[in-house]
Amino acid sequence: MRQVYPFSAIVGQDEMKRALEIAAVDQSVGGVLVFGDRGTGKSTAVRALAGLLPAMKAVAGCPYNCDPAKPRGACPSCAVREAQGATFQAVEVPVPVIDLPLGATEDRVVGALDLERAITKGEKAFEPGLLARAHRGFLYIDEVNLLEDHLVDLLLDVAASGENVVEREGLSVRHPARFVLVGSGNPEEGELRPQLLDRFGLSVDVSTPTDIPSRVEIVRRRDAFERDPDAFVAAYADADGRLRQRIATARRRLPETTVTEEALEAAARLCVALGTDGLRGEITLVRAARALAALEGVEDVGTAEIRAVAPLSLRHRLRRNPLDDAGSGVRVERALAEVLPEAIADTDEARTATP
């Protein structure tokens, strides 16, 4: 097994790291899109994420990693065992981080007839696909903007419903498929379809660092990793361990982390000012802020957390204005500068005014 570059060894790219950490703390934030220059370590970071996720409990032997705490029989496998009155045991499994490689065929993504059993035994059996394996975990698509359109359609459908329905070759199977979509790509290879863009909770623009010390350090670490992966990974094991601990703690804290009225109002104002479509942006913004607060050990989410995650949560939801040369990140910053201080002042006034 090839070693994976440790997350804590990634130089800079703080926003990308923060977005991935937030997604690791609260999967309901809805995934991360990392778009940017070549050679900035986008896929390195996503692959490293798998090492930071605390294990989860799953039904033993269930190919869909069903949650033992949830009602039984959610998936075809558990339904059969429930009907047979089999016992359900919980085991700890790593949170799946499943790669959807370019060139994957539809049958492998959604699942299809088990070819081997059909050929060797003449049986009709369903073989779960990547969507099933990604259930309760992450589905990663590198070069997401090069993904074939028919696969994109399929993903959009499943991501919206949380359920994968397979009707093919006389098989009729439905199983839960709730996963966090993580995508990366280079905008120069092509734009992402707006519908797919909308599915990502957070979006990060990465660019190559221009300062020489960072560049030197990146090349140095990459070189060191390639020359002796084991030693390199060992050198960062402590740092990665601390990070894993931090994420586990944040997950525990998350239910107790509350969101203040100011933060909710700030989020709403920001979304209005930016004209983001629908409520999705606002919900994501609040959830991401809460996950950040949990990570940082803050009990009440305030405007500071909203401010910190606003670019991540909103920059890909702005209505496209090709005539505005400013990048969407800049537009979010601009709105932050205008709206947020005002928002704080307003709510303070409002509170003192109303008894």
Added chain:
Amino acid sequence: MNAEAPRSISDTWRAATRAAALVAIDPVGLGGASLRAGPGPVRERWLALLRHLLPEGTPIRRAPAGIDDDRLLGGLDLVATLAAGRPIVGRGILAEADGGIVVLAMAERLPGAVAGRLASVLDGRAVRLEREGLAATLETHLGIVALDEGREDDERPPEAVLDRLAFLIDLGDVSFRETGDPGLTPEAVAAARARLAGTSVSDAQLAALCGAAASVAIPSLRAPLLALRAARALAALDARADVSDEDVAEAFRLVLAPRARAFPPAEADVDEGEDGADEPPPPPDDPPPENDEPADETSEEPAQERPLTADELQNLVLEAAKAVLPEDLLAQLRSGLSGLKTSRVRGETTARAKAGVTGRPAGSRPGEPKRGARLDLVSTLRAAAPWQPLRKRSEPTGPGTPRVAVRREDFRVGVRKPTIRRTTIFAVDASGSSALNRLAEAKGAVELLLAQCYVRRDRVALVAFRDRAAELVLEPTRSLARAKRALAGLAGGGATPLARGIDAALACADAVRRKGEDPAIVLLTDGKTNIGRAGTPGREAAREDALAAAREARARGVVGLVVDISRAGQPLAQEIAAAMGARYLALPYADAERLSQAVSAALPPQGG
């Protein structure tokens, strides 16, 4: 120089042979090379040299540009599957070449989707197969040789591939007489391979390569990493454990110089982002801020025998590099965007004819493999698979009967989406006083169109003509990011070389066609012109030239639209439209929105 020594070996060739040796030493680490040259003895000689230097038995596989996923990545091996009666993985070219080299034929025509697959295999060093009922991870360590037969500047292999190859070699100007035996042996390469892991690079050398890459404005961080590996391989080739400063300088020449986007800043102008780099620092002065953290042992007193600091070394490397950077680099870069030589029609028929049969697979349907429809073996087998027990039962089995009974109704043929894409080329009059305004609207229209058409994956290009020349400001692209960058800071004003504008748009249209796509020209003009094809002033000649250019466009069958942006419709604009066989549209106060709508309406997408 050739006059004095007719048999002399060209420097380019010598450098190319060094690169071949390095690829043979570390194909995986260096990624390989892109070889820009027409097919011919020079290219063959280089490939033969590489084959010669690689260890015996190294697999070398050739992949055509139009390769499909089955061949590239692998899939179900039907013959073996049928013979064995259980699913057998068939390896694609990439997995077959594990431990060796994949040669990409006509890499300049490699589709972006294939480039993406290559990139992920190069990065992951494995083929992750999730295809046709099979899931497998096949270890795949390989190097790539991309044969680039592009002639125009815009015909290059995809950037996603080039970024991962250490050497960008251009043998286009090397004649066979200038090639020679570099005196490299497979034994030397084998010895270097063994030594490679033991080579060491100093911090200063590493910093120098990174700094040098930044100072010639190479954005990607893969480039300095590849240069670093090249330096190691050079040391190994020379049987040294320590990388020398000469190795670093040579690595710069081989890996970084061909990627340079600017002269080192000492040469003035250039370079936006790197202002923090303070390039020519007086060495004895305070250790510059950039390297005190990583390389602190090399700070302080400038003793005679100590190794050079990162900055001194970097300057040394850059000095050496200036000799290699082409004098007209900046001019080349500027014109690199244009392909404005006289246009030639070439190879377009093959590209067009193939478009229907190729294209991305889009599932399969029941049907028989006739008239070019390809049997989708896997789907056919899948269709047949569930019925096997039944069929076996109903038919007598014996030694002669096939293991899998496939019937006519099982046949499935592949459905492919034709990928004829529309590229809309805007040719915009950027002359005169109102140019800025018009240019802004044209820019806006380009961006709006892009925003609309990326679902169809269509592309947009922009030619601006003003003063004496026309320039392809925006290469055909569907990337808004790239479009914005190219369009920012586009200048206007000057005389009106209409004929040249049409010529440039046509040249671009030819390039688009060669890629098997469908060009359409949108000409924004106020129907005035005063510069002819030759670049000389003269209203009447300019007018004739413009009409001649327009007729040429018609002769080549390029779809067009002429948008007249003058206040009160100009006769010449109409005449040009007629000569081009294009639609004429008067839009005196065209704004970006209306313009993009008009274009969408007048030039509907193909094949819809």
